[in-house]
Amino acid sequence: MAAACFNSVNWYAIHTKPRQESLAETSLKREGIETFLPKLRRKRTIRRVRKWVITPLFPGYIFGRFDLLQSARLVKYSTGVINIVSFGGKPAIVEDAIIHAIRAHAQEDIVTIQPRPLKPGDVVEIQEGPLRGLQGIFEKEMSDRDRVVILLETLAKGARVELSREQLEIVAS
Numbered sequence: 001m002a003a004a005c006f007n008s009v010n011w012y013a014i015h016t017k018p019r020q021e022s023l024a025e026t027s028l029k030r031e032g033i034e035t036f037l038p039k040l041r042r043k044r045t046i047r048r049v050r051k052w053v054i055t056p057l058f059p060g061y062i063f064g065r066f067d068l069l070q071s072a073r074l075v076k077y078s079t080g081v082i083n084i085v086s087f088g089g090k091p092a093i094v095e096d097a098i099i100h101a102i103r104a105h106a107q108e109d110i111v112t113i114q115p116r117p118l119k120p121g122d123v124v125e126i127q128e129g130p131l132r133g134l135q136g137i138f139e140k141e142m143s144d145r146d147r148v149v150i151l152l153e154t155l156a157k158g159a160r161v162e163l164s165r166e167q168l169e170i171v172a173s
Helices: 021-030 068-076 096-104
Strands: 009-016 034-036 039-046 049-056 061-067 081-084 110-112 123-126 135-141 147-154 157-164 168-172
Touching: 009 021, 009 068, 009 096, 021 034, 021 061, 021 081, 034 096, 061 068, 068 081
Parallel strands: 039 110
Antiparallel strands: 009 061, 009 081, 034 061, 039 049, 123 135, 123 168, 135 147, 147 157
């Protein structure tokens, strides 16, 4: 972010009220402000069930593109907005390259996080099922690429267990 240039249209980060990013975006769009609300799609365990969830990539913030002199007051007092992110009392410009980089990694403004590939020796934790909470060491992937084998250390004996990749989360490499 650079020092503010007050003569042209630039991107700014806008601080929103908690969980009101979409409301602020809708309010700003209604006033003719170009907005960008990047979202994150990832797997989460909710009530012991693995589901894809979509949340803001930057909770509590959206981006708006506007002329600061003409629209700062309108933006600050829009529904769901707390303020324009500033440093030293001056609204901070978000460089176009940052917005382009985020958009390059997104499809329809949604960035999807895939779990990184496992490698032999990774310490993993089982996230669901009857073995939930137990840790083991990743050994290998099975031929169907969704199933994996991990070595569980239980009662001083090693036991090989075959699980779905989605049930595991990396604890350490």
